[in-house]
Amino acid sequence: MPREWFDHPKYVMARERLVKxxxxxxxxxxxxxPVVFLCGGKGSDRRDTLAKFLRKKLPxxxxxxxxxxxxxxxELETLGALAMESRLxxxxxxxxxxxxSPGTFAELGAFSHSAELRAKLLPxxxxxxxxxxxxxxATGPVHWVDAESRFAPTIYAPFDSILxxxxxxxxxxxxxxxxxxxxxxxAENPKYQLLFLCDLVSIVYPAPIELxxxxxxxxxxxxxxxxxxxxxxxxxxxxxxxxxxxxxxxTYFLPSDSAEDKTFHHLYLETLSSLRSEHISALQxxxxxxxxxxxxxx
Numbered sequence: 001m002p003r004e005w006f007d008h009p010k011y012v013m014a015r016e017r018l019v020k021x022x023x024x025x026x027x028x029x030x031x032x033x034p035v036v037f038l039c040g041g042k043g044s045d046r047r048d049t050l051a052k053f054l055r056k057k058l059p060x061x062x063x064x065x066x067x068x069x070x071x072x073x074x075e076l077e078t079l080g081a082l083a084m085e086s087r088l089x090x091x092x093x094x095x096x097x098x099x100x101s102p103g104t105f106a107e108l109g110a111f112s113h114s115a116e117l118r119a120k121l122l123p124x125x126x127x128x129x130x131x132x133x134x135x136x137x138a139t140g141p142v143h144w145v146d147a148e149s150r151f152a153p154t155i156y157a158p159f160d161s162i163l164x165x166x167x168x169x170x171x172x173x174x175x176x177x178x179x180x181x182x183x184x185x186x187a188e189n190p191k192y193q194l195l196f197l198c199d200l201v202s203i204v205y206p207a208p209i210e211l212x213x214x215x216x217x218x219x220x221x222x223x224x225x226x227x228x229x230x231x232x233x234x235x236x237x238x239x240x241x242x243x244x245x246x247x248x249x250x251t252y253f254l255p256s257d258s259a260e261d262k263t264f265h266h267l268y269l270e271t272l273s274s275l276r277s278e279h280i281s282a283l284q285x286x287x288x289x290x291x292x293x294x295x296x297x298x
Contacts, residue, residue, distance in 0.1 A: 005211070005283065005286045005288060005289050006210065006211050006214045006215075008282075008285075008286050010282050010285035010286050011282045011283070011285075011286060013278075013282070014275075014278045014279050014281070014282040015215070015282075017275070017278065018203065018204070018215065018219075018275055018278075018279070019215065019218045019219050021271065021275060022200070022219045022267075023218075023219050023220075025184065026182055026183065026184040027182070027183050027184075027186060027192070027196060027265050027266075028180060028181070028182050028183075028265060028266040029180060029181045029182075029183060029192055029195060029264055029265045029266070030180055030262070030263070030264060030265065030266065031178050031179055031180050032062065032178065032195065032264065033058070033059075033060030033061050033062050033178060034058075034060075034061055034062065034093045034094060034173055034176040034178055035062045035064075035091060035092050035093045035094075035191070036054075036061060036062065036063050036064070036092065036093060036094045036095070036096060036173065037064055037065070037066040037069065037091075037092045037094070037095045037096070038050065038051055038054075038063060038064070038065055038066065038095075038096050038098075039065075039066045039067070039095065039096065039097040039098065039104055039107055040065075040097075040098040040100060040101075040104060041098070041100045041101030041103060041104055042101070042103065044098065044100060044101075046098055046100060046159060046162045047065075047098055049162055049163065050098070050162055050163070050166075050169070051063060051065075053163060053166060054166075054169070054173075057166075057170065058170075058173065060178075061173070062239075062241075064239045064240060066095065066107075068238040068239070069091070069235055069238045069239055071238070090116075090190040090191060091190060091191055091194070091235065091239075092117075092120055093120065093176045094120055094122060094151060094172070094173065094176060095111065095117065095120050095121050095122070096122045096123075096124065096169070097111070097121065097122070097123050097124065098124045098162070099123050099124065099125045099126075100126070100159060108121075108123055108141045108142075108145075109141050111141075112141035112144045112145055115148070118144055118145060118148050118149060119148055119149055119150055120149065120150065120151070121145045121149050121151070122145075122149065122151040122152075122154075122155065122169075122172055123141070123142060123145060123154045123155070124154070124155045124156075124157050124162075124165065124169075125142070125154055125155070125156050125157075126156070126157070126158075126159040127156045127157055127158045127159070129156065130156035142154050150175060151172045151175060155168050155169065155172075186220050186221075187220060187221045187228070190232070192265075193228075193232055194232045194235060194236055194241075195264035195265065196220075196264065196265055197212060197216065197229065197232050197233060197236065198236055198241055198242060198255070198264060199263045199264050199265055199267060199272075200212060200215060200216065200219075201233070201236075201242060201253050201254065201255060202255045202263070202272070202276070203272060203275045203276050203279055204279050205252070205253060205254040205255060206245065206247075206252035206253070206254055206292055206293065206296055207252060207253045207254070208250060208251070208252055208253075209229060209230050209233060209251065209253075212229055212233060212253065213229040213230070216229055233253050236253075237253065240256055241256055242254065242255065242256055243255070243256050243257065245296055247291075247292050247295045247296065248295075252292060252296070254296075
């Protein structure tokens with residue numbers, strides 16, 4: 001059982017140093033690039049083309065496809081649509097929807113019902129429909145979004161050449177304010193809670209959920225619901241800022257292959273390296289942990 005090394009005598013000293021080092025009345029986070037979710041039709045060439053352009057043009061941009069995150073939320077929790085949309089809104093600074101298929105029409109309609117998410121929506125609609133005033137989309141979702149979104153108005157773009165709209169899209173992304181942040185209650189801020197857990201995983205990986213939950217409970221809050229940590233880790237994996245591997249049927253979380261060589265919150269790299277080395281040294285004395293490490297190294 002993964003929990004066995006949390007309380008293992010060989011691990012206690014490393015665990016307590018980690019808890020002492022990371023416990024703080026508040027956490028300061030470095031400036032993080034805008035977090036943008038991009039929706040489009042299944043297998044959409046337009047979305048892939050736009051995503052490739054944005055990632056090249058804005059290296060700091062955290063750009064993710066929305067569907068894996070939506071699916072992870074659906075698998076983790078039995079929620080109504082509005083609650084699921086609120087979860088998505090908690091993580092994103094901006095949600096761009098290329099309205100190009102029945103599925104994306106439905107997404108626009110569903111997302112526009114959430115006040116929190118509606119304020120973060122930017123629909124992109126085929127230019128041939130610009131000026132349409134009487135359709136359901138125009139009088140419903142688009143009307144709501146244009147009235148309340150911080151990124152309004154809707155962009156009308158030639159769908160046969162989506163990159164002609166990039167100047168407008170870049171201008172809307174530029175409206176996102178990014179700065180360092182001071183957070184006192186991580187458990188009440190899903191976005192920064194996730195980033196903190198990513199830093200924690202970068203120290204203690206391969207990280208079973210039970211280990212991360214136990215450490216987080218000690219470091220940040222005593223009454224954390226275990227499902228909160230499990231949800232954050234799964235969403236991090238869906239977003240590509242964490243990855244997960246299975247060993248003997250159990251899931252272990254690791255930093256993503258594209259993880260940058262720095263922490264999200266203010267933790268000196270020397271401290272990170274020291275904590276990581278102490279953690280690995282402790283795991284070498286725990287047979288179960290050695291087995292997992294061996295399996296993951298292949």
